[in-house]
Amino acid sequence: MKNRLKVLRAERDWTQADLAEKLEVSRQTINAIEKGKFDPSLPLAFKAARLFGLTIEDIFDDEQ
């Protein structure tokens, strides 16, 4: 699944560690999501959407 997490993070000048801290996950998980190696659960996707003030669809794209 494609996502805009890296772009959104960069716009706010956050490191992976910053985002991991805010979402209460490991940096490994943020890295895996950004690289498309791991799809987050719905609760984590909602948490990310709330954090960025966007909808889930604005961040994650189901098209392969």
Place this chain on the structure above:
Amino acid sequence: MTKITKTDFERTVKRNTRILGVATFAWVLSMAFAAFGPEYLWQSRWLSFFAILANALFGVGMIVANMKHISALDELQQRIQLTAMGISLGVAVVFGLSLSLLETTGALPIKAEIAHIVVLISFTYMGTLIVANKRYG
């Protein structure tokens, strides 16, 4: 150069891992005590019984520490652990029974022991963790 700092989440995981390490070490130590005590330290059946009981209690402590450790991990880390555990269980059942069959049918002159399965599980678990962490790393 980017300064790498540990997040609260990572600190919690590290603390739980350390607790699990201590609990595992205590269990292994009590296992050695219960296994070698009757040979080198005492000749009492009661002392052996209590040493085995203590070992089992340390084992329960280790299981609880492991449960806390896993529940504190995030979803990716839990998936990695679940994968490693699932593969280890499968390997243990399949090759454990193969080993047992080799012994019972006399196909190979070996003596199957539970320790062989424990070693097999350990190496499978560690190997799977390394591969999975590399995959998501």
